[in-house]
Each structure stands twice: as C-alpha cells, then as structure tokens.
Amino acid sequence: MIVHRGKTIEEVIELLAKYKDSKIIAGGTDVILDIKDNKIFPEALIDISSIEELKGIELKGDFIEIGAGTTFTEIAEDEIFEKNLHGLKKACKLIGSPQIRNRGTVGGNIVNGSPAADSIPPLLCLESTLIFESLEGIRKVKLEDYLKSKYRIKEHELLTKIRFKNPEGLLNFIKLAIRKALAISRMSIATLIELDEEEKVKDIKVASGSLGRYPMRELEVEEFLLGTILGEYTVDEAVNILQNAMEKRLKGRPTLPYKKRAVKSLLKEALNQRIRSSRRVIS
Amino acid sequence: MKRIGRGIGLSFYGTGYGNGFPDVSRAKVRLLKDGNVGIYVGGTEVGQGARTIFYQIGSETLKLSSDNISFITEDTSLMPDSGTAAASRQTYNTGNAIKIACENFMDRLREVAKRELKLNSTQGLKVNNGKIYLEFFPRKVISFKELAQKQKGNVIEAEGEFVAQTVEMDSETGQGAPYWPYTFNACGVELEVDVLTGKVEILKTRFAQDVGRAINPHLIEGQMDGGFAMALGYVLFEDLNINEGRIKNQKFSKYLIPTAMDMIDLENVIVEDPESTAPFGAKGVGEPVMIPIAPAILNAIYDAVGVRITELPATPEKLIEAIEDSKEGRVVKHG
Numbered sequence: 001m002i003v004h005r006g007k008t009i010e011e012v013i014e015l016l017a018k019y020k021d022s023k024i025i026a027g028g029t030d031v032i033l034d035i036k037d038n039k040i041f042p043e044a045l046i047d048i049s050s051i052e053e054l055k056g057i058e059l060k061g062d063f064i065e066i067g068a069g070t071t072f073t074e075i076a077e078d079e080i081f082e083k084n085l086h087g088l089k090k091a092c093k094l095i096g097s098p099q100i101r102n103r104g105t106v107g108g109n110i111v112n113g114s115p116a117a118d119s120i121p122p123l124l125c126l127e128s129t130l131i132f133e134s135l136e137g138i139r140k141v142k143l144e145d146y147l148k149s150k151y152r153i154k155e156h157e158l159l160t161k162i163r164f165k166n167p168e169g170l171l172n173f174i175k176l177a178i179r180k181a182l183a184i185s186r187m188s189i190a191t192l193i194e195l196d197e198e199e200k201v202k203d204i205k206v207a208s209g210s211l212g213r214y215p216m217r218e219l220e221v222e223e224f225l226l227g228t229i230l231g232e233y234t235v236d237e238a239v240n241i242l243q244n245a246m247e248k249r250l251k252g253r254p255t256l257p258y259k260k261r262a263v264k265s266l267l268k269e270a271l272n273q274r275i276r277s278s279r280r281v282i283s
Numbered sequence: 284m285k286r287i288g289r290g291i292g293l294s295f296y297g298t299g300y301g302n303g304f305p306d307v308s309r310a311k312v313r314l315l316k317d318g319n320v321g322i323y324v325g326g327t328e329v330g331q332g333a334r335t336i337f338y339q340i341g342s343e344t345l346k347l348s349s350d351n352i353s354f355i356t357e358d359t360s361l362m363p364d365s366g367t368a369a370a371s372r373q374t375y376n377t378g379n380a381i382k383i384a385c386e387n388f389m390d391r392l393r394e395v396a397k398r399e400l401k402l403n404s405t406q407g408l409k410v411n412n413g414k415i416y417l418e419f420f421p422r423k424v425i426s427f428k429e430l431a432q433k434q435k436g437n438v439i440e441a442e443g444e445f446v447a448q449t450v451e452m453d454s455e456t457g458q459g460a461p462y463w464p465y466t467f468n469a470c471g472v473e474l475e476v477d478v479l480t481g482k483v484e485i486l487k488t489r490f491a492q493d494v495g496r497a498i499n500p501h502l503i504e505g506q507m508d509g510g511f512a513m514a515l516g517y518v519l520f521e522d523l524n525i526n527e528g529r530i531k532n533q534k535f536s537k538y539l540i541p542t543a544m545d546m547i548d549l550e551n552v553i554v555e556d557p558e559s560t561a562p563f564g565a566k567g568v569g570e571p572v573m574i575p576i577a578p579a580i581l582n583a584i585y586d587a588v589g590v591r592i593t594e595l596p597a598t599p600e601k602l603i604e605a606i607e608d609s610k611e612g613r614v615v616k617h618g
Binding site for chain 1: 284396404477479480481482539541542543545579598599600603604607
C-alpha cells in the first residue's frame with residue numbers, strides 16, 4: 001500500500017484521479033480500523049490531515065462553512081457554536097473520547113456514513129450542503145440527499161466543505177448511549193426550533209440518528225409541530241407520529257420495541273426548550 | 284420520567300484456600316552486606332498493593348525504616364513459595380509469614396549480638412532502628428552495618444512459615460467451618476432509573492468494609508473503588524453476547540466496561556475489628572469488595588421500578604422489557 005501525504009486540495013484530487021483504488025485518510029479513526037480488520041484493501045492511502053485549506057470554521061455573510069478536515073475538538077471549542085448552534089457543539093463533544101475527537105473529522109464522520117454518526121443529525125437540521133471537488137469540478141449536494149445513497153461520494157472526489165445558513169432558531173441534540181463516554185449512539189435526535197412572538201413554532205427541523213438505515217429528517221414530525229405551541233399534548237402527539245414512522249421503517253427489527261419507547265424520552269428532551277431564538281450577534 | 288430507588292447488599296467472604304486445602308506462605312529475611320535487610324518472598328504484586336503491605340509489615344516488625352529494607356520478590360530461584368496472589372490471601376497469609384520470619388530474624392540477630400557484645404544472655408537485648416542494644420545499658424550496642432561487616436561469609440538469616448487453619452467440610456452434609464478468617468461488608472446504593480430509556484444512573488453509594496486492621500487505608504479505599512467500578516460494569520454493561528457458542532462482543536468497543544465518567548465518588552467506610560490470628564489484625568479485602576455491589580444495585584432497581592432482574596447485565600433493553608411485562612401483569616423471570 002502506497003501512502004501519499006497531500007499538501008493541497010489540487011494535489012489530492014489529482015492523486016484521486018491517478019489511483020482508482022484509493023482511500024482518503026484524515027483522522028483515521030474509522031479507516032485504520034477497517035484496514036486492520038481487513039475490510040478494505042486500498043492500493044493507495046491519501047493523507048489529507050496536513051492540508052490547511054480543509055480545516056477551520058468560517059463565517060461568510062449569513063453562511064457558516066466548516067472545512068471537512070476540521071476535528072470534532074475544533075468544532076466543540078469554537079465560540080461560534082456557543083449560542084444558538086450549541087447542539088452541534090454538544091454532538092461533537094459526545095463523540096468517542098478526547099483522543100478520538102482530537103483526530104476524527106466532521107468530513108470523515110459524514111463520508112463514513114454510519115447511521116449513528118453524531119454530527120449528522122444537527123447538520124441535517126441546518127440543511128447543510130456538502131461541497132465535493134474533483135478534476136471534473138465542484139459538486140454541491142444537500143446532506144439530506146447525499147445520505148440517500150444515489151449522491152454518495154465518488155471514488156475520485158474529495159469532500160472539502162460543509163456549508164449552512166446561520167439560522168434564527170435554536171439547535172439541540174440528544175443522544176442515548178449505554179455509557180457516558182466512548183459509546184456509539186443507540187439513537188439520537190436533533191432539533192432546530194424557532195418560535196415567534198406568541199411562542200408558536202415558526203420554523204422547525206427534526207432529524208434522527210440510528211432510527212433508520214441512515215440519519216434522516218423527520219418530516220412528518222416537523223409538519224405536525226409547525227405553528228403549534230410546544231405543550232404537553234403537542235409533544236406527546238409528536239412522539240406518536242415519530243413512533244409510527246419508526247414502526248414502518250424498522251418493522252421486524254428486534255430493537256424496535258425498545259427504540260420506540262426510548263425515543264419518547266429523547267424527543268421530549270429535544271423539544272423541551274422554551275428559550276427563544278438567541279442568535280449569536282455577529283460583529 | 285425517572286424513578287429513584289435504594290437498595291443494600293451484604294456479604295461475608297472466607298479468605299484463603301479453605302476447605303482443608305494446605306495453605307502455606309513462607310518468607311526469608313537476611314542481613315545484607317551493607318547492613319540493610321532483605322526480605323525474600325514469593326507473594327506477587329498484581330496491582331493490588333501487596334508489595335506496599337509487605338514493606339509495611341516488615342518495617343513495623345523489624346522496627347526499621349522501609350528505606351533500609353529491600354524486597355526481593357517474584358523470582359522462584361531466590362525465595363521460598365508464598366502461594367498464589369489469589370483468594371484474597373496475601374495480606375493475611377503471606378503477611379503472617381513475613382511477620383514470623385522477621386521475628387525469627389530478630390532472634391538470630393540477638394544471638395549474634397550477644398556473641399559480638401560479649402554478653403551472657405540475649406535477655407534485655409532490643410532491636411530498633413537498625414541497632415541491637417542492651418536496654419538498661421545502651422552503650423552496649425552494635426549496628427546492623429557493623430554486624431554485617433563482621434560476619435565474613437556467614438550469612439545471618441531466618442525463615443518464617445505460616446500455615447493457615449482450614450478444615451475440610453463434611454462431604455456428606457456439606458457442613459463444617461471451611462474458612463478462616465471471614466471478611467464482612469455492606470453496600471447501600473441510591474440510583475435513578477429512566478423508565479423510558481431503561482438507563483440506570485448511580486447517584487450515591489455508601490460502602491462499609493470490615494478489614495480487621497487497616498494497614499494502608501489508601502490502598503483499601505483503592506480496592507473498594509476498584510471493586511465497585513468492576514461490579515458496576517458487571518451489573519450494567521458487560522455482556523459477552525454468546526450466540527451458539529460464539530462470543531459476539533469480542534472487543535472492547537462492543538464489550539463495554541465503565542469509563543471514569545460512569546464512576547461516582549464513593550462514600551467509603553473502613554470498619555476495624557482486629558483479627559487475632561492476623562498480622563497486626565489485618566484481613567484480605569481483594570475479592571470481597573466486589574461482592575455486595577450487584578445485589579445492592581439490583582435491589583435499588585427493584586425499589587425504583589418494582590422489577591426483579593435475575594440475569595446480568597441489567598441492560599436498558601432488559602429493564603424496559605421487564606417494566607412492560609410487569610405492567611401487563613405477566614410474571615416473567617428476566618434472564
């Protein structure tokens with residue numbers, strides 16, 4: 001196996017075109033395990049961990065761009081995620097252990113494609129766009145569409161950025177895992193909620209992890225909650241709607257009865273926010 | 284929706300091999316050329332703190348700073364056998380052997396000192412702080428170092444052996460007194476059960492451990508914390524997931540043990556009631572510290588949500604299934 005350390009995006013996409021059977025390595029927290037377990041046998045490993053242009057978080061007008069090579073620690077420590085975007089910070093902080101968070105990257109989390117990937121549900125709520133680069137040019141795809149397999153990363157592509165509009169609402173994330181650290185999510189829920197003057201739901205996004213083959217938006221729940229006041233009845237009804245959706249999706253799975261019951265706790269907690277939009281003041 | 288419950292677990296545990304099985308520990312003590320004392324013992328340090336305890340017992344018996352004691356352990360060519368580091372027996376059994384060997388060694392020192400100091404008898408000779416002297420006429424003194432230098436080629440050493448008293452049980456009735464001594468403990472746990480997710484969170488623990496005599500309270504607390512953490516994994520997380528004879532959770536990413544974040548600060552209580560046959564009264568606690576934790580946690584779960592879990596681990600899924608069955612009035616054993 002050949003290992004190349006790329007210095008620029010340009011160099012990497014050329015290498016990707018050159019080696020048909022290659023694998024990109026950033027933090028290596030998933031790839032290394034796959035190699036050790038003999039799950040993959042790439043001809044070449046292309047190391048992107050020292051490419052500066054793939055790192056960092058940038059505010060561009062109303063938009064926020066996260067470089068695909070940004071680590072979970074870097075996201076969790078960036079003050080841009082202190083206020084209304086706290087849900088993304090929380091999701092990144094609950095991944096693995098400090099060592100894994102120092103190595104693992106948000107781009108890797110997305111392209112590795114685990115249904116339990118913790119950074120994805122909050123990014124789904126933010127209606128993120130993924131930006132891929134290759135010799136053929138730039139390809140933009142909505143994260144939501146990307147997850148539906150057809151638009152997945154191609155062999156010669158590099159995920160360079162994740163981009164989303166800085167929202168008015170408040171982002172929240174709740175994870176259920178067996179233990180408090182170093183544990184893969186059994187399931188997770190992210191919500192992005194904006195309330196109007198009368199405390200009614202002006203805008204809402206709900207996304208789940210490990211409730212299907214990939215993380216996904218829970219559109220029926222969103223539709224139901226839009227325009228309501230988040231009281232006991234509406235929240236209970238939202239839980240019912242989500243449980244019914246799960247029933248269809250996970251039919252026959254032995255984990256369904258447990259997940260159906262436990263999701264109630266997660267969704268309730270995720271919706272339990274009376275705090276009005278507190279969008280970060282951008283100077 | 285969370286419910287709080289409290290439970291206690293009690294245990295008593297016979298340390299040593301027991302049941303009539305020969306349980307022998309030996310140690311050897313020698314005056315080294317530089318005047319320091321070497322203690323040769325087969326007791327193995329496996330992280331439980333045996334070496335520290337052995338130093339303390341040797342130092343206390345010899346009335347000598349541990350700086351002047353060398354421990355030579357874990358090499359069968361150099362030392363007598365002290366049995367296994369198992370059955371929570373090293374403090375009590377090997378501790379006794381070291382104490383006896385040190386006492387025999389001090390008798391040897393007095394005899395050699397009697398000769399060197401040209402005395403009639405060993406009566407009134409004290410061994411303290413690396414010196415042997417006549418208590419009522421302290422000018423009659425010789426240090427370990429001087430003694431060592433004068434013994435050209437003659438080694439001053441002594442051995443000690445401790446044979447534990449164990450009685451075989453009646454094979455017909457199973458009755459008898461198979462162990463001595465016993466160690467006792469009690470653990471009280473307060474916890475919270477999330478009745479939707481089945482997650483258990485330990486809130487508070489008070490753990491009382493009888494030790495005979497605490498030779499090293501810090502090490503005992505370490506054992507208590509460790510026993511609790513190990514039991515916490517045993518009760519809530521650790522699952523081999525055996526399917527048709529194959530272990531499915533064959534790595535630590537699947538076979539979960541608690542992390543530091545799952546552990547809580549324990550309120551540990553050390554109970555001292557010296558055991559007359561033990562070295563300075565101290566008994567073993569290595570295994571006992573794990574035993575009462577599982578019943579305490581399971582009793583607290585029962586107190587919180589009214590279900591009895593009879594197979595470990597008490598995973599969130601198992602707990603939820605048990606809670607749902609109990610609501611429907613089904614009597615199902617969960618396990």
